[in-house]
Amino acid sequence: MLGFHNIQESSVNMPGLTLPPFPDNFPTHPLLVIDYGLLKAGDIKEIDKFWKAATELGFWYLKNHGADELVNGMFDTGAEMMDLPLEEKMKWLRGDGTESFGYIFRCKPIGAYATNEYGNPDNTEYLNVSREDALAYPEVVHRTYPPVVNARMESTIIPFVHKSIEVLDAIMTIFDRKLGLPEGTLADLHAHMDRSGSDARVIKSPPKYRNDGGPVDKDKVSIGAHTDFGSLTFLHNRLGGLQVLPPGSEDWHYVLPVPGHAICNIGDSLGLFSGGVLRSNMHRVVPPPGPQSAYPRWSVAFFTRPGNDVKLRALEESPIVREALSRMSPEQRAKYFPNVTQGQWLARRRDNVTLKNRKASIHSNIKSSLDNFAL
Numbered sequence: 001m002l003g004f005h006n007i008q009e010s011s012v013n014m015p016g017l018t019l020p021p022f023p024d025n026f027p028t029h030p031l032l033v034i035d036y037g038l039l040k041a042g043d044i045k046e047i048d049k050f051w052k053a054a055t056e057l058g059f060w061y062l063k064n065h066g067a068d069e070l071v072n073g074m075f076d077t078g079a080e081m082m083d084l085p086l087e088e089k090m091k092w093l094r095g096d097g098t099e100s101f102g103y104i105f106r107c108k109p110i111g112a113y114a115t116n117e118y119g120n121p122d123n124t125e126y127l128n129v130s131r132e133d134a135l136a137y138p139e140v141v142h143r144t145y146p147p148v149v150n151a152r153m154e155s156t157i158i159p160f161v162h163k164s165i166e167v168l169d170a171i172m173t174i175f176d177r178k179l180g181l182p183e184g185t186l187a188d189l190h191a192h193m194d195r196s197g198s199d200a201r202v203i204k205s206p207p208k209y210r211n212d213g214g215p216v217d218k219d220k221v222s223i224g225a226h227t228d229f230g231s232l233t234f235l236h237n238r239l240g241g242l243q244v245l246p247p248g249s250e251d252w253h254y255v256l257p258v259p260g261h262a263i264c265n266i267g268d269s270l271g272l273f274s275g276g277v278l279r280s281n282m283h284r285v286v287p288p289p290g291p292q293s294a295y296p297r298w299s300v301a302f303f304t305r306p307g308n309d310v311k312l313r314a315l316e317e318s319p320i321v322r323e324a325l326s327r328m329s330p331e332q333r334a335k336y337f338p339n340v341t342q343g344q345w346l347a348r349r350r351d352n353v354t355l356k357n358r359k360a361s362i363h364s365n366i367k368s369s370l371d372n373f374a375l
């Protein structure tokens with residue numbers, strides 16, 4: 001346990017605060033770098049590289065996306081929220097339902113979420129703003145937000161949501177083409193104002209454990225092994241700590257944060273729609289490496305998820321998906337037709353992360369405890 005009292009806890013963009021670089025002696029997994037400008041311009045070579053990234057690892061860097069200023073604003077918004085007294089923040093706690101919008105605090109006394117297969121909770125804080133609430137603001141679709149968040153809604157959050165949607169919609173258009181689906185198929189499943197679990201998120205994990213390299217004890221993991229519940233994630237990291245489990249590997253590999261490069265990944269819903277052609281890959285977050293572990297770790301993300309009423313199923317209209325399904329055993333194929341809507345899928349996955357259910361599932365089925373833990 002570390003107490004880094006002299007380090008400014010919250011202001012990730014604080015002028016003069018220089019974060020230590022990612023140490024050289026921590027091996028990282030190379031992600032393909034995709035240029036958003038080239039993707040938008042229809043550059044064939046770039047699209048092929050992008051398709052390779054999306055189908056093989058399911059993670060890639062995206063540069064030239066134009067969101068950096070807005071991302072800085074989102075970090076500041078998160079810092080303003082997290083700086084409020086805990087008592088004030090707790091008034092904005094997310095509800096008990098399946099929706100995860102609002103403030104989330106996972107800590108020892110009151111934590112409700114497991115961070116690993118042993119059920120240890122941590123003290124990660126989240127601010128989750130629903131896509132639909134941002135787009136409808138000041139009308140309320142799901143819930144209301146604290147005044148410090150409302151104060152940033154028009155200047156920062158709404159433009160960040162618009163920008164993230166633009167980028168992820170462009171990516172979905174490319175997937176339509178690559179999968180041989182009519183243009184707009186995936187966009188229709190993610191209609192912007194359909195009620196969904198899509199959100200803009202700021203995540204803070206305070207410094208807690210020193211990370212000197214090598215395997216990380218399971219009880220020191222900040223966000224346990226999981227795949228994302230939705231379709232696409234547009235993630236912005238400053239410090240290291242994100243790790244991926246590459247296909248066929250038993251070891252976790254760090255993803256190097258690169259300035260100006262977002263980290264994008266595929267989630268379960270696109271994995272299902274594509275019959276597994278697009279890869280929803282396992283990842284987790286551990287304390288930042290070396291000297292970085294003395295600093296709070298912040299992330300900003302936008303998660304796009306299908307509408308809650310969308311039925312999850314492999315899109316057999318696509319010849320590529322049909323071909324992938326034809327190579328599967330009937331049992332494997334059945335996994336791509338789970339007979340649930342996105343809303344039911346989210347509820348099921350969230351049930352999995354409550355401590356109560358986590359413990360129950362550890363006892364009943366050790367393998368399912370290696371399932372996924374995010375929000």
Ligand SMILES: O=C(O)CCC(=O)C(=O)O
Nearest residue numbers: 203228237242285299374
């Ligand atoms: O903070 C990060 O780098 C990743 C967070 C994550 O995987 C998630 O919230 O689903």
Ligand SMILES: [Fe+2]
Nearest residue numbers: 227228283374
């Ligand atoms: Fe994730």
